[in-house]
Amino acid sequence: MKRNGKIRLIKDGKRLDGRKFDELRRIEMKVGVLKRATGSAYVEWGKNKVLAGVYGPRELHPKYLRDPTKALLRCIYNLAPFSVEERKRPGPDRRSIEISKVTTEALNSVVLVERYPNTAIDVFIEILQADAGTRCAGINAAALALADAGIPMRDLVTACAVGKVDGEIVLDLMKEEDNYGECDMPVAITPRKKEVVLLQMDGKLTRDEFKRAYELAIDGAMRICEIQKNALLSSINVDVKGV
Amino acid sequence: MLRIKNNEFVIPGQLIGSRIICDTNCFYENGKVYSAIQGIARVIGNRVIIIPSSGTYVPKEGDIVIGVVKNIMSRNWVIDINSPYTCILKGEEVARDPLNEDIRKYFVVGDIISGKISRVDEVNNSTISGPRKLENGIVIEVNPKRVPRVVGKKRSMLNLIKEKTKSRILVGQNGRIWINDGNIELTIMAIKRIEKEAQTKGLTDRIAKMLEENYNKN
Amino acid sequence: MDIEAYLRRDYIKNLVNQGKRLDGRKFDEFRKIEIENNYVGEKACGSSLINLGNTMVLVGISLDVGEPYPDSPESGVMTTSAELRPLASPYFEAGPPGEEAIEVARVVDRGIRESGAINLEKLFIEENKVWIVFIDIHILDHDGNLIDASGIAAISALLNTKIPKYEDGSVIYGEYSGSLPVTEVPIPCTFAKINDKMLIDPTLDEEYAMDSRLTITTTDTINAMQKGGVGSLSESEVYNAVDMAFEKAKDVRKLL
Numbered sequence: 001m002k003r004n005g006k007i008r009l010i011k012d013g014k015r016l017d018g019r020k021f022d023e024l025r026r027i028e029m030k031v032g033v034l035k036r037a038t039g040s041a042y043v044e045w046g047k048n049k050v051l052a053g054v055y056g057p058r059e060l061h062p063k064y065l066r067d068p069t070k071a072l073l074r075c076i077y078n079l080a081p082f083s084v085e086e087r088k089r090p091g092p093d094r095r096s097i098e099i100s101k102v103t104t105e106a107l108n109s110v111v112l113v114e115r116y117p118n119t120a121i122d123v124f125i126e127i128l129q130a131d132a133g134t135r136c137a138g139i140n141a142a143a144l145a146l147a148d149a150g151i152p153m154r155d156l157v158t159a160c161a162v163g164k165v166d167g168e169i170v171l172d173l174m175k176e177e178d179n180y181g182e183c184d185m186p187v188a189i190t191p192r193k194k195e196v197v198l199l200q201m202d203g204k205l206t207r208d209e210f211k212r213a214y215e216l217a218i219d220g221a222m223r224i225c226e227i228q229k230n231a232l233l234s235s236i237n238v239d240v241k242g243v
Numbered sequence: 244m245l246r247i248k249n250n251e252f253v254i255p256g257q258l259i260g261s262r263i264i265c266d267t268n269c270f271y272e273n274g275k276v277y278s279a280i281q282g283i284a285r286v287i288g289n290r291v292i293i294i295p296s297s298g299t300y301v302p303k304e305g306d307i308v309i310g311v312v313k314n315i316m317s318r319n320w321v322i323d324i325n326s327p328y329t330c331i332l333k334g335e336e337v338a339r340d341p342l343n344e345d346i347r348k349y350f351v352v353g354d355i356i357s358g359k360i361s362r363v364d365e366v367n368n369s370t371i372s373g374p375r376k377l378e379n380g381i382v383i384e385v386n387p388k389r390v391p392r393v394v395g396k397k398r399s400m401l402n403l404i405k406e407k408t409k410s411r412i413l414v415g416q417n418g419r420i421w422i423n424d425g426n427i428e429l430t431i432m433a434i435k436r437i438e439k440e441a442q443t444k445g446l447t448d449r450i451a452k453m454l455e456e457n458y459n460k461n
Numbered sequence: 462m463d464i465e466a467y468l469r470r471d472y473i474k475n476l477v478n479q480g481k482r483l484d485g486r487k488f489d490e491f492r493k494i495e496i497e498n499n500y501v502g503e504k505a506c507g508s509s510l511i512n513l514g515n516t517m518v519l520v521g522i523s524l525d526v527g528e529p530y531p532d533s534p535e536s537g538v539m540t541t542s543a544e545l546r547p548l549a550s551p552y553f554e555a556g557p558p559g560e561e562a563i564e565v566a567r568v569v570d571r572g573i574r575e576s577g578a579i580n581l582e583k584l585f586i587e588e589n590k591v592w593i594v595f596i597d598i599h600i601l602d603h604d605g606n607l608i609d610a611s612g613i614a615a616i617s618a619l620l621n622t623k624i625p626k627y628e629d630g631s632v633i634y635g636e637y638s639g640s641l642p643v644t645e646v647p648i649p650c651t652f653a654k655i656n657d658k659m660l661i662d663p664t665l666d667e668e669y670a671m672d673s674r675l676t677i678t679t680t681d682t683i684n685a686m687q688k689g690g691v692g693s694l695s696e697s698e699v700y701n702a703v704d705m706a707f708e709k710a711k712d713v714r715k716l717l
Contacts (some may be wrong), residue, residue, distance in 0.1 A: 034601070038297070038299070047503045053548025057299050076547070080521060080599050082505035082522065082523050082595075083501065083504060083521070090544055110256075118328075129504050130504065147254065148281075148297065149298070150280050150281070150295050152279035153255040153256065154272075232252075232254050236442045237443075311467050383468075383469075384465070384468070
């Protein structure tokens with residue numbers, strides 16, 4: 001993440017894309033978008049386009065990975081080569097592997113894996129178009145896809161990023177803010193108890209700034225949770241005119 | 244104390260109430276009951292059942308299922324029942340002398356069979372009994388959680404379809420449905436539509452209408 | 462074999478003997494094709510999302526500047542790759558492309574390359590610098606006929622691809638200097654042989670029931686062919702398929 005004081009990210013109290021400091025980008029979510037996957041969800045967040053698919057619980061191979069006390073929940077985050085301006089070589093890079101790990105851990109906090117011993121629950125997050133905040137969009141899509149698949153969970157998981165830009169704490173960083181800002185902090189919570197299941201940060205924050213950023217992230221996440229809930233609710237209102 | 248209404252759509256983590264009896268689609272935390280899945284909550288006295296929108300099939304004793312023989316091992320058949328757990332059809336269920344016979348004369352890999360789940364162990368592995376080979380016809384798959392809707396209360400929906408299409412229909416609790424004879428296309432169309440619109444109101448009337456219209460076409 | 466292959470194989474074969482298909486199509490009919498171009502319009506130089514029945518494929522085109530091949534120093538370069546993303550099917554695993562993905566990529570590539578669809582001569586920039594066109598096929602939902610879905614989406618994406626600006630030795634992404642020069646529209650057409658009948662655009666169930674498969678990509682000439690599957694084809698089956706491929710390609714071309 002570059003720090004470049006020459007680029008002004010905030011002008012006249014507004015961000016480069018005109019948003020207020022605590023304003024989210026446009027978000028749309030939909031579930032049940034894939035035919036073969038057991039559960040699926042699609043999230044458009046700003047310019048991000050993210051697809052998540054879930055298979056499971058299903059038989060786990062190889063056998064030595066089976067855990068007789070619970071299901072093995074695995075989540076893989078993948079950027080499509082054309083999802084970014086400068087083509088990304090196909091295959092997992094270190095960044096994708098790290099994101100896959102922290103996402104798996106976040107989801108593992110809520111999925112009731114003890115109910116499905118010896119099985120696998122696989123979550124696949126595909127970033128089709130990337131524009132800052134993909135890991136948060138991915139987690140939100142993954143949580144919806146798990147719910148769509150009927151996999152029992154203690155709660156949903158909702159993610160949102162905050163950052164510091166030109167000295168100001170702002171919600172939901174866009175690309176330039178992510179590249180040239182002073183801090184980037186993605187957060188994922190379980191909305192019921194507001195407990196943190198994912199927390200990453202890079203940059204420079206005082207303790208006071210961190211407190212403000214954290215509160216803003218929780219506030220943003222709770223708003224996003226409503227969008228998730230509506231997406232689930234919409235899935236039962238099916239068009240009934242003909243097959 | 245109940246925190247939701249009858250027929251309310253619930254999501255994972257939603258509070259159902261306290262001092263309520265709830266089914267396996269819930270979990271308990273600090274004396275309160277929460278929904279673990281998304282679905283429709285049905286309230287019966289101080290009991291709550293959640294009708295899931297989707298989910299995997301976990302075998303239960305007594306379930307009729309439709310399986311595919313996927314392997315033969317140690318004088319037993321390993322059956323795929325559309326579940327993450329192993330299901331075995333024991334050689335002795337079918338053969339009189341499984342140790343000395345080639346049991347392949349009864350069932351081979353690829354055979355489609357119906358049967359009843361006879362036993363389920365602590366990790367959901369099961370055995371199947373009363374196997375019957377299903378020949379001809381077609382097996383379609385639906386979301387296992389929609390099977391009750393396909394059958395209907397007291398088999399009303401299933402009988403409605405059978406009456407109009409004259410098809411023989413065997414519904415497996417594991418989401419597999421075998422259809423033979425009659426107007427197979429119309430049967431498939433009706434079942435697929437029920438699966439899609441399972442959680443809407445007035446479905447029975449719409450299906451009856453659709454069957455009537457297509458029945459008259461032929 | 463995938464277990465679900467057994468469930469409908471015999472029924473589909475019986476239907477074919479009666480001249481019918483499970484979804485009611487005629488033997489020479491494609492499924493409904495829906496194409497959304499510039500799906501990744503904010504980042505990729507070109508892109509196209511296709512729904513061929515229930516098969517969904519996203520193809521993205523990326524451009525970068527690189528070195529030409531030594532035997533064609535004034536020609537641009539094109540390269541095609543495909544990934545069967547694990548969310549597309551319970552049988553796809555995460556990992557590097559296996560033989561199925563590689564076959565899809567190479568057959569799609571052949572149709573585009575051999576027809577001269579991309580005018581590679583026009584992609585020369587200066588000495589030792591040409592445009593490289595990356596065609597990336599991302600399979601998202603598998604219900605059969607991945608080759609045709611990928612090939613149609615690929616050429617549709619190419620037809621809508623813009624070339625980024627190139628200034629002072631760097632590519633300026635987000636700003637464009639013109640459209641990719643595409644002069645041909647190759648369309649693949651895949652047949653599944655079931656009980657000696659040739660069916661166009663097989664669904665996944667039909668692929669499980671088929672003996673062999675033949676893909677023919679055409680413009681006004683045949684540009685690529687690929688026989689797949691275990692089983693044989695007779696001479697007349699091949700000739701008839703070729704004739705039909707030309708005809709069906711024309712119909713599909715109208716949609717782009």
